[in-house]
Amino acid sequence: MNLNDRELKELFELADKIGKKRYHKLTEQDFENYKKFDYWRYINGDGECGTTQESKDWVEKHSNWYCPICGKNYSATNGKTIDHKLPRAQYPWLAMNFMNLWVICQACNKDKGEKHWYEYEHYMFVHHPELYLAVKAARPSQLLESLKD
């Protein structure tokens, strides 16, 4: 492939394609790590059975009345969710790392989706510039740094 002939947009798309390969489908261990969160969060690891007391206590301890991104009251945005700053499908080994977890509202969680961190910052900078600084403040610098270990 001759990278010189590509447009910058194409080059970014190429980098995206490679960077978004999902590793949990490659090894058994990755999938196990991925599932660990479900067992911690949901009774019997099943979302239908409700959430465990342990994870409820954690949410209680790590949130207040307002979403740290949009600043809205949770009661106005369908309630609290636990989000993986670095998505667990992409970073299965960080699925149960508490530095990677934070409580945000359901709307913001849906908006964030499966984006990688800088991808998400970029998205917020372009589409919701007024919320960009709040997102930047939550940047998991230590975890991003740990990728270089």
Added chain:
Amino acid sequence: MKRSEAIKLLESEAWTKADAIRALEVIDFNNNPDELTIRRAISNFAGSELSHRQRLQAAQKGQVTKKNKEIEQIHKEYDVKITRYKQELKQARERNETELHNLTAVNNELKAEVRRLSLNNDQLKKDNISLKEKLQNLTIANKDLDAKLTNTNLVNEQLKKDNKDLKNVVDAIKLKLAIEVNQLLKYEDSEIRKALIKLFNSTLG
């Protein structure tokens, strides 16, 4: 007559010496008794002794007859017993011979079995040694594979992180570009603005 002469006289008439001595005890030889005195004196002894001996003899004869009969009876019983024992012994011998014959056959079979098992055992020993060697080789190979697998896993872990790190670096560059371009768009030059807008758009996913 002297005592010794009287004893000899009686002995010559078929008396035993002991009987003669006892019969002559009633006579006082100091008075030098004549033969008639002696014969009168011993006649009493001879009479009572004779009848006594006859009684004894009769009784003994009876005893002997009884004993003979008993012995005869015992002999008969023993004969019966001996005949029976001989019969039993003969049967026992026959049984033993049959048994011995059977045991010999069994023994031969067992010996053959022992030989077979011994051969089998030898083969198993050889097989076992061969298997041990194979197991050793496999264990070594397995360790080798384990080491390779561990290494592969480590490499895999590293590659996963590197890949995500690279993705974040590229995303960070895009973000930085977007922020910088956003700053530059405050300036007026329209040609540069067009180029910048194109650049900004290229950062959008």
